[in-house]
Each structure stands twice: as C-alpha cells, then as structure tokens.
Amino acid sequence: MSQSPRSLADIRSLLSGLPYSDGPSVKAAQARNGQLTKPPGALGRLEDVAVWMAGWQRTDRPHADTPQVVIFAGNHGVTAQGISAFPPQVTAQMVANFLAGGAAINQLSRVFGARMDVHALELDQPTADFTQGAAMDEAGFLRAFASGWDAVDPGADLLVTGEMGIGNTTAAAAIAHALCGGTPGEWVGRGTGLDDAGLITKARVVGEAVARHADARGIEVLRSLGGRELAAMAGAILRARHLRIPVLLDGFICTAAAACLDAEAPGALDHCLAGHVSEEPGHACLLDRLGKVPLLSLGLRLGEGSGAALAIGVVQGAVACHSGMATFAEAGVSDG
Numbered sequence: 001m002s003q004s005p006r007s008l009a010d011i012r013s014l015l016s017g018l019p020y021s022d023g024p025s026v027k028a029a030q031a032r033n034g035q036l037t038k039p040p041g042a043l044g045r046l047e048d049v050a051v052w053m054a055g056w057q058r059t060d061r062p063h064a065d066t067p068q069v070v071i072f073a074g075n076h077g078v079t080a081q082g083i084s085a086f087p088p089q090v091t092a093q094m095v096a097n098f099l100a101g102g103a104a105i106n107q108l109s110r111v112f113g114a115r116m117d118v119h120a121l122e123l124d125q126p127t128a129d130f131t132q133g134a135a136m137d138e139a140g141f142l143r144a145f146a147s148g149w150d151a152v153d154p155g156a157d158l159l160v161t162g163e164m165g166i167g168n169t170t171a172a173a174a175i176a177h178a179l180c181g182g183t184p185g186e187w188v189g190r191g192t193g194l195d196d197a198g199l200i201t202k203a204r205v206v207g208e209a210v211a212r213h214a215d216a217r218g219i220e221v222l223r224s225l226g227g228r229e230l231a232a233m234a235g236a237i238l239r240a241r242h243l244r245i246p247v248l249l250d251g252f253i254c255t256a257a258a259a260c261l262d263a264e265a266p267g268a269l270d271h272c273l274a275g276h277v278s279e280e281p282g283h284a285c286l287l288d289r290l291g292k293v294p295l296l297s298l299g300l301r302l303g304e305g306s307g308a309a310l311a312i313g314v315v316q317g318a319v320a321c322h323s324g325m326a327t328f329a330e331a332g333v334s335d336g
Contacts, residue, residue: 004146004235008138011145011219011238015265018241021055029054029062035327035335049273049295049315050322056246056271057157061323064316067114068156069305070236071098071105072148074228075126076167077135078209083170083202085193088126094164095120104302105162108309112316114160119147121228130174131208134224136231144228148235152243158315159240159247160275161233161254162305166192169280170202172256174209174225176286178216179263183207187282189252218264222257230257237261241271248275248315249292250308251301252283259290273315275308276300 005011029051034040041047053062073095075088097103098118109116121144127135136144152159165171169191176187184207190199213224222231234257240247249255249272261268274292277284279301287294295311328335 004149015268019244022058025058026051026055028060032060036325037328037331037333046318049318053246053319056244062319064158064319066156067158067312068153069109069114069116069160069309070151071118071162072229072232073164074121075123076227077126077129078170079167081205083205084167086166088166091164091166092123104306105304108306112312119151127227130225131205135226136223141223141231144231145235148232149239152236152239154243156245159245160305160308161236162250163229163253165227165229168227168253171227172253173282174206175221175256176282177206178210178221179259180289189280219260222260233257234261247272248308248311250275250305251278251303252280255286275311
C-alpha cells in the first residue's frame, strides 16, 4: 500500500500484513560473514548488524548509502500545566534552526551523508491537554500519521525519525506508563531541565492522563496521549516496514511512539534497532520492555533524532566491513 492510511482500521490492517526479514538472505549473509578475513566474531555486534540489514534488504551484501533523517515538529496543549522548562514558541524557533542548517541534527546528517527533511505539523494549533481529553481526535491523528507515512523516501536504505516539540517527554512518559504500567514517577524525567517542583507536577500530569485514558490500547494510546510529531514518527516507521527499510530508533520520545505499534502488533518493530539509549530515565526501561539493545550509550538527551543519526555511522561501518571485506579465498589467506 503506497497510499497513506485513511482510517484507524487501515492502520490496523497494515499492521496485520507486515513483511518480514528474508530468511535466505540472512543465511547467505551469515555464510559470507563466516568466510571474511577475520577470526569468527572478531567484529562483535557489527557482524549481527550487517546480517540484520541483509535480511531486510534481501541481499548478502547490505548497504547504507542513502540514509534519510526525517524530523517532525508538533506542539502540545499540556504544556499549559507547567511541565516544561521552555515555552511552546521554542518549537517553531527550532524548526527555523533546522531549516537554516544550524542544529546538531543538521551536522550529524551531513557527516553521514543522510538526506534530512523537516515537517512542522500544525504548530499554531497545539494538541489538546490530554488530562482533559484525547490529545487528537481521529481525523487529526490520521493527518499526522499520514504526514509520517508520506515523508519516507522509498529510495532510502536506512531511516531515522526525529522530533521537536516542547512538552513531548511528558507525552512519551504518559505513553510508556500506559503501555508498561508502573508508577508515573518511574517514567518521568527532567526533559529540557525541570526543577524538582516541575518534576512533581510532571508526574502528577502523567498519572492523571493515563487514568483518564485507561481504556485506550495500541494506537489509541498514541492518539490519546501522544502528539502530532509522535504520530508522524509512528507513521514513518510503519511505512518503512512496508518498504523494507531498516530503521534506527532515536530516544525516549521516538521509542514511545514506536512502542504503540508494537503494542498493537507484536513484532512490528523487528525492522528497528535502537540507535542509542538516552539520559531520560524511562528510555532504558522502555527499550528493555521492547527487547532492544542500544548501539550507543553516550549520555545524550537532545532529541532531534541526534542519537540515532550518530548510530548511522555504526551501521555504515558494519555493512562496509561485511560487504567490502575479502573472503579468505579471495585474499589468498589461510583460514586455518
């Protein structure tokens, strides 16, 4: 399906008909890996990453030459409750910075040769305060989801989705709490720099929101507790699955959005690796719940897709070694 989904039923249908990694390509890549001029396992997890890429790209020589980074921006009505250290106007200001090439994500995308796209989603109309009602009605959610679906370049061979949205760590914490349980305090962090009083307020808001939407499941959790940028990231990740494009998940916000797809259809994130684990306290726990081991752990907490963009280099290194190295036979080296 190339056309973006027009209903929640369409999304659920897409989640029930997912393509999977190609087994013969995985076996062929594993066989090639065993013949390369190195001791078995000497490249550690890079070998696993290369074989994983091979399965999704249906080749024994995977590549990561045309990565795409897509940034989605949205504003959140819940910020009126004092859950962020920055005002909502910063979202639009940062979008301007992305477009001018001045943000960290611009530099990282450039370093790894990634196409970078920026989509601002109705910034003049924040989502509803989700302690009072659903963050988005069905039509609004579908518009945002479709924005993500349509943003994916079918020619990309690796995808990173990033975000900008003041207040969106609160949305991510609410989603994680709704999906995984526990207490609100286990999922909230300081975000952009909340003080102790702000952190208490944030935990209260998350608890109230999850209690209000206690009946929500799967993608309804995303509609009720998320934001437009989270819905768009989920749309892009699902489109990438149908295009067989591997995905690197970014931080807590991206992972929370993606987790709603997995909650709706377990295995929906098989085409995703965790690019990194952020300093936001709920991120490591959410990755553990999803069974995702991060490629990097560098204490990052910027968002923007920055941690996952940095991990593009790890994937590029993995596939370069796998696809470019000589076998023992080709190099005339004895393999023992």
